[in-house]
Amino acid sequence: MNQPAFPGATSxxxxxxxxxxxxxxxxxxxxxxxxVSTEAYLVVGGRGRLHTVDGSGAFAERRLGSGDLVWFAPGVIHRAVNDGGLAVRVIMQNAGLPEAGDAVMTFPDEVLADPQRYAEAAALSGPAASDADRLAAAVARRDLAVAGYRALFDGDGRVDPVRLSRLHERAVALVRPRVPEWRERWESGALSVARETGDRLDALETGADPGLTAARVAVASDAPAFGMCGRLRRYETWPAAAGPTRGDR
Incomplete structure (x- = not known):
């Protein structure tokens, strides 16, 4: 018996x-x-700020405190700023797909333009490395992305539209080779869950059992990781067939 999907096929x-x-x-x-995927932050502790640049180039800063919920569409550049103990629950659309490389970090343009250089800059040390070494690598990766992020802005604090457009072009070129794999993950994950809802509605409409007798309970395991924004505990909510292939998000 397959375990039930997590609500909305999210992670x-x-x-x-x-x-x-x-x-x-x-x-x-x-x-x-x-x-591809929308992301949400539910703040559970501490305080901080969320810096965003939307698709039009508009910059915004939002204060974050316990209980705040904010989400942003694919394409929104975002940066979590920690002003003291900031702890968040991250909800991601299309469980398993963001973990397969949906994110593009704002490295300097010369890095984004070269897939090999990008891959090297994005990678962390292997699992055999110490936590200290992996943390140092994550911070160095963060600092490189901050340099590229700051280069998007003019001296007056506005985002340069030409530089933003170039970043969007680089991002599309970097992820395009992954699309066939991502489509498989989406079809076996989020799309499959949506279709299951349709099947249940069809059964109810005819008076048939929509699956009540097959109902089961699921519990997710979790694993620590060094992510792009901080230390993660990732709950594995997606089907095994659509599981992650990358160690960090």
Whole structure:
């Protein structure tokens, strides 16, 4: 018997945002965007800020405190700033797909333009490395992305539309080779769950059992990781067939 899908075919992670300070004086995570999946933050502790640049180039800063819920569409560049003990629950659309490389970090343009350089910059040390080494690598990766993120802005604090457009082009070129794999994950995950709802409605409409006799309970396991924005506990809510292939998000 297959386990029931997590609601909405989403994924959930517990995130403690990095408190190491970047070269621009702000503590926190790695600026990045997602190309396909919407992301949400539910703040459960501490305080901080969320910096965003939307698809039009508009920059915004939002204060974050316990109980706040904010979400952003694919393409929104976001950076979590930790002002003290910021802890978040991250809800991601399309469980299993973001973990397969949907995120693109805002590295300098010369890195984004070269898939090999991007892969090297994005990678962390292997699982055999110590936590200290992996943390140092995550912070160095964050600092490189902050440098590219800051280069998007003009001296007046506005986002340069040409640089933003180039970032979007680089992001599409980087992820395009992954699309066939992502489509398989989506079809076996989020799309399959949506179709299951349709099947249940069809059964109810005819007076048939929509699956009540097959109902079961599921519990997710969790695993620690060094993510882009902080230390993660990732709950494996997606079907095994659509599980992650990358160690960090």
């Amino acid at each position: 959930v992670s517990a995130l403690d945002v990095y408190d190491a300070v970047a070269p621009d004086g702000l503590a926190g995570g790695t600026p990045h965007l997602h190309t």
